[in-house]
Amino acid sequence: MPEPMISLESLTSTTSFDQLLATAKSGGCASSSCGSSAKPNDMDSAIWEKIKDHPCFSEEAHHYFARMHVAVAPACNIQCNYCNRKYDCANESRPGVVSEKLTPEQALRKVMVVANEVPQLSVLGIAGPGDACYDWKRTKATFEQVAREIPDIKLCVSTNGLALPDHVAELADMNVDHVTITINMVDPGVGARIYPWIFYDHRRYTGIEAARILHERQMLGLEMLTARGILTKINSVMIPGVNDEHLIEVNKWVKERGAFLHNVMPLISDPAHGAYYGLTGQRGPNAMELKALQDRLEGGAKLMRHCRQCRADAVGLLGADRGQEFTLDQIPGEVVYDASKREAYREVVARERGDHVAAKSAATEMVKAAGSGNSLLVAVATKGGGRVNEHFGHSKEFQIYEASPGGISFVGHRKVEQYCRGGWGEDATLDDVIAALEGIDIVLCAKIGECPKDQLTGAGIRATDAYGYDYIETAISALYTAEFGVEPLAAMA
Amino acid sequence: MAFKIIASQCTQCGACVFECPSGAIKFEGEIYVIDPDKCTECKEAFDTQQCASVCPVPKTCVPD
Ligand code: SF4
Ligand code: SF4
Ligand code: SF4
Numbered sequence: 001m002p003e004p005m006i007s008l009e010s011l012t013s014t015t016s017f018d019q020l021l022a023t024a025k026s027g028g029c030a031s032s033s034c035g036s037s038a039k040p041n042d043m044d045s046a047i048w049e050k051i052k053d054h055p056c057f058s059e060e061a062h063h064y065f066a067r068m069h070v071a072v073a074p075a076c077n078i079q080c081n082y083c084n085r086k087y088d089c090a091n092e093s094r095p096g097v098v099s100e101k102l103t104p105e106q107a108l109r110k111v112m113v114v115a116n117e118v119p120q121l122s123v124l125g126i127a128g129p130g131d132a133c134y135d136w137k138r139t140k141a142t143f144e145q146v147a148r149e150i151p152d153i154k155l156c157v158s159t160n161g162l163a164l165p166d167h168v169a170e171l172a173d174m175n176v177d178h179v180t181i182t183i184n185m186v187d188p189g190v191g192a193r194i195y196p197w198i199f200y201d202h203r204r205y206t207g208i209e210a211a212r213i214l215h216e217r218q219m220l221g222l223e224m225l226t227a228r229g230i231l232t233k234i235n236s237v238m239i240p241g242v243n244d245e246h247l248i249e250v251n252k253w254v255k256e257r258g259a260f261l262h263n264v265m266p267l268i269s270d271p272a273h274g275a276y277y278g279l280t281g282q283r284g285p286n287a288m289e290l291k292a293l294q295d296r297l298e299g300g301a302k303l304m305r306h307c308r309q310c311r312a313d314a315v316g317l318l319g320a321d322r323g324q325e326f327t328l329d330q331i332p333g334e335v336v337y338d339a340s341k342r343e344a345y346r347e348v349v350a351r352e353r354g355d356h357v358a359a360k361s362a363a364t365e366m367v368k369a370a371g372s373g374n375s376l377l378v379a380v381a382t383k384g385g386g387r388v389n390e391h392f393g394h395s396k397e398f399q400i401y402e403a404s405p406g407g408i409s410f411v412g413h414r415k416v417e418q419y420c421r422g423g424w425g426e427d428a429t430l431d432d433v434i435a436a437l438e439g440i441d442i443v444l445c446a447k448i449g450e451c452p453k454d455q456l457t458g459a460g461i462r463a464t465d466a467y468g469y470d471y472i473e474t475a476i477s478a479l480y481t482a483e484f485g486v487e488p489l490a491a492m493a
Numbered sequence: 494m495a496f497k498i499i500a501s502q503c504t505q506c507g508a509c510v511f512e513c514p515s516g517a518i519k520f521e522g523e524i525y526v527i528d529p530d531k532c533t534e535c536k537e538a539f540d541t542q543q544c545a546s547v548c549p550v551p552k553t554c555v556p557d
Contacts, residue, residue, distance in 0.1 A: 074504070074505065074506040074507060075506045075507050075508035075511070075547075076506065076508065076549060077508070077547065079549055101505070130506055130508070134508075135507070135508075137511070199508075199512075199546055199547045202512075202539050202541075202543060202546075203539070203540060203541055203546055204541065204546040204547075
């Protein structure tokens with residue numbers, strides 16, 4: 001397959017931006033659906049309009065759009081057993097972790113700098129590092145200032161829900177149409193094992209009483225948001241032996257109350273982080289356990305599978321954090337927002353996306369038509385744009401797709417240590433990568449060396465760069481038909 | 494009597510500042526401090542000291 005005519009990643013990384021845009025504009029369009037939107041058939045148009053540029057609320061959008069979090073809300077009103085707010089490490093990705101807290105004024109400057117530099121930026125979120133609704137004054141001041149300068153940026157907040165009912169009306173007034181609530185239980189008995197205390201109505205509550213209040217406030221907040229048409233995503237931390245089975249019940253409750261998405265995330269637990277669970281040896285689930293639970297939840301509230309458990313100061317496309325490029329010391333005192341890059345990027349994406357949708361539905365048809373009962377778990381190295389376009393050795397994560405008689409679906413991602421650093425790979429890392437790819441049949445990437453390829457083969461995982469720069473779904477359908485369809489096995493080495 | 498903040502333990506989250514009914518807590522330079530002349534230990538306002546109740550780090554807001 002040829003290189004794509006429009007390379008999104010070059011659009012965002014080059015210095016001669018205008019020239020690239022000109023090239024992109026002159027390129028034709030491969031499909032008849034050029035320029036059309038990528039709205040899935042089963043989705044209401046009004047909802048699609050709200051999520052189509054939101055990388056967290058739309059799996060499809062996350063290939064094209066980026067979000068940033070500004071860490072303006074350090075104060076929190078509950079304590080979770082998986083959180084320790086004294087700990088911070090620049091190399092670590094974990095919700096609640098930040099390197100520097102910002103004032104609303106500093107946040108505004110940072111957002112403008114990022115908007116100038118990262119054309120994919122579409123969403124500004126406040127996810128703490130404490131609680132955005134409890135630390136409300138700073139959250140609100142930040143949103144108001146940013147909305148004045150960059151009116152088209154989408155605003156969203158993450159909250160534990162305890163203070164949420166107090167601010168739903170203001171959220172609606174400020175056009176915040178995406179809210180994430182972390183809900184780990186609907187049974188206060190389970191909650192008491194997750195939350196040692198909450199601070200509510202001027203006092204500290206503990207045990208079942210604390211969990212009951214939190215639960216009631218979360219349900220109330222969710223219902224209030226649904227009543228106002230604000231889309232909600234529910235984050236649940238999967239804690240084996242504590243709430244893993246219980247999350248099936250949680251899924252039912254939130255679906256009944258209108259939750260748009262349910263995002264089940266694995267507990268991150270390491271004694272070095274100093275959180276209660278880390279210190280008591282509470283383990284997190286492994287990738288296959290997480291997938292098994294997510295599969296059991298299919299049919300309930302719609303699942304989000306592409307969450308990266310980002311830091312509260314993350315910047316960029318999901319899975320490729322650029323936060324360290326935009327620390328306060330790198331941000332000038334005076335910043336002027338320039339909309340041109342973001343506008344140009346959107347124009348290109350609109351066209352590329354229509355093309356991608358057409359390719360995707362053709363690919364799905366191919367898989368279905370293969371008439372095979374088999375399924376294939378595929379790991380894809382990508383840096384965005386919906387294509388197989390990352391080198392194996394450069395990948396920090398793989399996106400996992402499943403091809404089955406039902407079609408092609410995205411099932412999650414697996415993080416890995418980057419294997420290749422400046423020309424050589426290290427065996428220890430490769431062993432870790434292989435371990436992280438447990439259960440995967442085939443790896444797709446833009447390029448892979450003979451040596452890692454052989455080692456992967458030795459571990460029972462095939463890898464190929466034969467589909468480099470193709471759309472992910474196109475590549476997978478070709479693989480699937482080669483494996484199980486009538487056509488002969490062609491492209492696999 | 495007044496409360497004080499053990500600066501070395503403080504995460505600088507600022508929660509105590511907006512819960513204090515007496516406006517006794519300020520960010521001074523690099524640390525949060527309680528003005529002993531303003532702190533009432535929350536007497537007559539609340540049953541428990543607000544700063545100590547909201548603080549995420551045990552034994553950080555303590556009697557002076
Ligand atoms: S933590 Fe999950 S939901 Fe939040 S920005 Fe990252 S991917 Fe999106
Ligand atoms: S004890 Fe009460 S009055 Fe004193 S600093 Fe703490 S919150 Fe303020
Ligand atoms: S609540 Fe505790 S940790 Fe937070 S600023 Fe006050 S003293 Fe520091």
